[in-house]
Amino acid sequence: MSPDPSPLLLLLLHLSLLLHHTTAAAATPTSSPTPSPKPPSRSSPISPSTLDPKQLLALQSLNIPTSKDPCSHSPSISCDSSSPFRHLLSLTLANCSDDVALSLTALKSLSTLTSLSFLNCPVSPIKLPSDLASNLRSFTAVASLNKLTGVWLSRLQNLTSLTVSHVAVSASGPTIILSGMKSLHSVTLSNTNLTGNLPKHWHSSNLTFLDLSVNQLKGKIPNSLTQLENLLHLNLSSNSLNDTIPSTIGDLTSLQNLSLSSNSLSGPIPESLAAMAALTHLDLSSNQLNGTIPNFIRDMKKLKHLNLASNSFHGVLPFNSTFIERLDVFKVGENSNLCYNHTVLGSKLKLGIAACDKHGLPLSPPPAKDSSADDSSDGDYDGDEDENVGEKKKRSSGPSKVVLGFAIGISSIVFLIVFLVLLAKCCK
Ligand SMILES: *[C@@H]1O[C@H](CO)[C@@H](O)[C@H](O)[C@H]1NC(C)=O
Ligand SMILES: *[C@@H]1O[C@H](CO)[C@@H](O)[C@H](O)[C@H]1NC(C)=O
Ligand SMILES: *[C@@H]1O[C@H](CO)[C@@H](O)[C@H](O)[C@H]1NC(C)=O
Ligand SMILES: *[C@@H]1O[C@H](CO)[C@@H](O)[C@H](O)[C@H]1NC(C)=O
Ligand SMILES: *[C@@H]1O[C@H](CO)[C@@H](O)[C@H](O)[C@H]1NC(C)=O
Ligand SMILES: *[C@@H]1O[C@H](CO)[C@@H](O)[C@H](O)[C@H]1NC(C)=O
Ligand SMILES: *[C@@H]1O[C@H](CO)[C@@H](O)[C@H](O)[C@H]1NC(C)=O
Ligand SMILES: *[C@@H]1O[C@H](CO)[C@@H](O)[C@H](O)[C@H]1NC(C)=O
Ligand SMILES: *[C@@H]1O[C@H](CO)[C@@H](O)[C@H](O)[C@H]1NC(C)=O
Ligand SMILES: *[C@@H]1O[C@H](CO)[C@@H](O)[C@H](O)[C@H]1NC(C)=O
Helix, strand or coil: CCCCCHHHHHHHHHHHHHHHHHHCCCCCCCCCCCCCCCCCCCCCCCCCCEECHHHHHHHHHCCCCCCCCHHHHCCCEEECCCCCEECEEEEEEECCCCCCCCCHHHHHHCCCCCEEEEECCCCCCCCCCHHHHHHCCEEEEECCCCEEEHHHHHCCCCCCEEEEECCEEECCCHHHHHCCCCCCCEEEEECCCCEEECCCCCCCCCCCEEECCCCEEEEECCHHHHHCCCCCEEECCCCEEEEECCCCHHHCCCCCEEECCCCEEEECCCHHHHHCCCCCEEECCCCEEEECCCHHHHHCCCCCEEECCCCEEEEECCCCHHHHHHCCEEECCCCCEEEECHHHHCCCCCCCCEEECCCCCECCCCCCCCCCCCCCCCCCCCCCCCCCCCCCCCCCCCCCHHHHHHHHHHHHHHHHHHHHHHHHHHCC
């Protein structure tokens, strides 16, 4: 019976893989993308009626192909089912070429639209005919229409959904745009360079989504905003809002997303925030908020994303590792007077803040933000009065990688020799 060399072979393979892993900074081979087969285009039954000829002409003037019935063949168009002619309900103009221009004639014949979208379509805006303006329920302009004014947008008074982003909007503030729109459910005015203050009065009680991020809005967040009790999403990040967060913010009890990051907000996190039981995403980073981080945050069961970085919080972080590991995102760095309890959190987590001394003050300056891959040589807890935590700590900071790789290399070679000798013996 000959000795079976396969266990040895496996060991050898394992070692060489390890060697490869430790020393080589080799790029992992990427699996080549498999071309997905095109779905067969559905042949639709002959439609009961065709599009209104006037609307067909209008589409042609906007460079939209109409050789096939656009109501059933264009993904950017939907129609009603009236007869003898169908009428347009929604239209998306995307990736427009330079020669596309809006004409009043075309827009007049498109007044049956309830939804109109411009995506990457830098045509010049013209005044919308009033029939179209009052019919629209949904309006979207993303990187389109060159430049809009608040007055132009304010005519769309029956909107339930307004989305404008990456379009410069000149207006004295959001108030002029929004004050006449009483049925709004969703508002996005983001990356529009909008100036002015937040509205003092809100007329759309059904508002669930409000994104005014990346503008130049200034002043205080008005208390009246917290009366929008149906809000699920509030994003005011990257503006110049100042003063304190309204103490009534917790009245927004349905809120799931709250981002006030990158403003100039000061003062504490309001106690009322404890009432926001549905909160999943809380971003207050890059402000001048101060005080301690309230204990109630650890009782927010739905929370997945918590960013409190770059503020002036102080005191002991009120979280244990169970809480932190449950989150997808957790950031508290760049709060120079904030520290964590080493007894509670150990040293495994990289938090970007220092450990506390027994008085709850940071022990040493927080570690540099740029902590490379797995440099586990930080965690300098000298002077910590607490005895060493009974936890298993990662002790990977033994021999350096180079030494390790060398050792594995040597042992692989030895094994190879042994293997070859064995192989030679058995095959004699
Ligand atoms: C517009 O162009 C972008 C990229 O050039 C593409 O990803 C997108 O699908 C296009 N949109 C439409 C509706 O054609
Ligand atoms: C809003 O729509 C209603 C019909 O649903 C219409 O009577 C009214 O004139 C519209 N208002 C505006 C300001 O367009
Ligand atoms: C906003 O203003 C800045 C600086 O003036 C400019 O670079 C940016 O392109 C503007 N954004 C829009 C959407 O026009
Ligand atoms: C709010 O929504 C409800 C139900 O969806 C509707 O009955 C009501 O008219 C809406 N209110 C406004 C101001 O649009
Ligand atoms: C909350 O924000 C996330 C990330 O931007 C988004 O996917 C989600 O739809 C938002 N939730 C609501 C209720 O708008
Ligand atoms: C808030 O807006 C910023 C900038 O537009 C964006 O990066 C961020 O993801 C938004 N937050 C949420 C929760 O959607
Ligand atoms: C907030 O900014 C405004 C100017 O936009 C200023 O008049 C006001 O004093 C500031 N308030 C605080 C509390 O800093
Ligand atoms: C927080 O900052 C404000 C000034 O913005 C100051 O009046 C207040 O005393 C500070 N509170 C704490 C707890 O540091
Ligand atoms: C972490 O804190 C929560 C309460 O906030 C508690 O229920 C849980 O048992 C704690 N976990 C550990 C490991 O101490
Ligand atoms: C750290 O936690 C331990 C155990 O919970 C506690 O005895 C100690 O007082 C805490 N230290 C600080 C500075 O809060």
